[in-house]
Amino acid sequence: MDLLPILRDLQATLDYLRTIERDLAALPPDLAALDTRLKSLAKQGTDKAKALESARVQIQTRSKDLAAAQKEEERARTALKATSQKVHYTAAIRELDEKERQKAQIAKPLKALETQAEALEAALAALESERAGLQAQFDELHAVFLEEHGNQVAARTQLLAKQAELEAHLPEAERTRFHRLLGGRQGKALAAVENGACTGCRVKLRGPYLSALREAKEILACESCQRILFLP
Ligand SMILES: [Zn+2]
Known part of the structure; x- marks a missing residue:
């Protein structure tokens, strides 16, 4: 799923x-x-x-x-x-x-x-x-x-x-991670990627990371703020 x-x-x-x-x-x-x-x-x-x-x-x-x-x-x-x-x-x-x-x-x-x-x-x-x-x-x-x-x-x-x-x-681990992010990231566990950057922390994503995200094989987190990334 x-x-x-x-x-x-x-x-x-x-x-x-x-x-x-x-x-x-x-x-x-x-x-x-x-x-x-x-x-x-x-x-x-x-x-x-x-x-x-x-x-x-x-x-x-x-x-x-x-x-x-x-x-x-x-x-x-x-x-x-x-x-x-x-x-x-x-x-x-x-x-x-x-x-x-x-x-x-x-x-x-x-x-x-x-x-x-x-x-x-x-x-x-x-x-x-x-x-x-x-x-x-x-x-x-x-x-x-x-x-x-x-x-x-x-x-x-x-x-x-x-x-x-x-x-x-959600599996237990995913639920825990989500709530930990909510608590530590002003209530935002997820961040959209716009113009190749995380909208949560404005840091540009590395090229390969962006490609991996486009292929959407796994859930990827921003390397800078750890928010779960998605492409809008
Ligand atoms: Zn970020």
């Missing part, structure tokens, strides 16, 4: 699809404003969720430290109670004081972290509620917009189906 016509058809399909996507992405001002706001809320949400996650990790570590310090403190208290000799008593009190101080040193920043995590949770809930409200507004207006652009929506559905069908006819 000759692949070149399929590739050309696929490129044309994607070109058309791109213009339709552009039309459908060109939102009216009210929708565009909502879209911008939604994106900003999503970004804020991600940032806050990250901060919350980090606070939670720290809380977990410090809670373990606090539990260990608590045990130390209890041990010192028990030791104090068991001390009967006055000479050991002062040392035991000092030990307990020290353990209490150490525990407080862990407890204070832990409390601050917990307060911070609670504030972040509240902020996230507020963001989510605002986002949900705006999203509902956006969806409603967007549905109207899509209804007004019914022709483009229908065309997009058809073009996507055509793209899938055409790609199904």
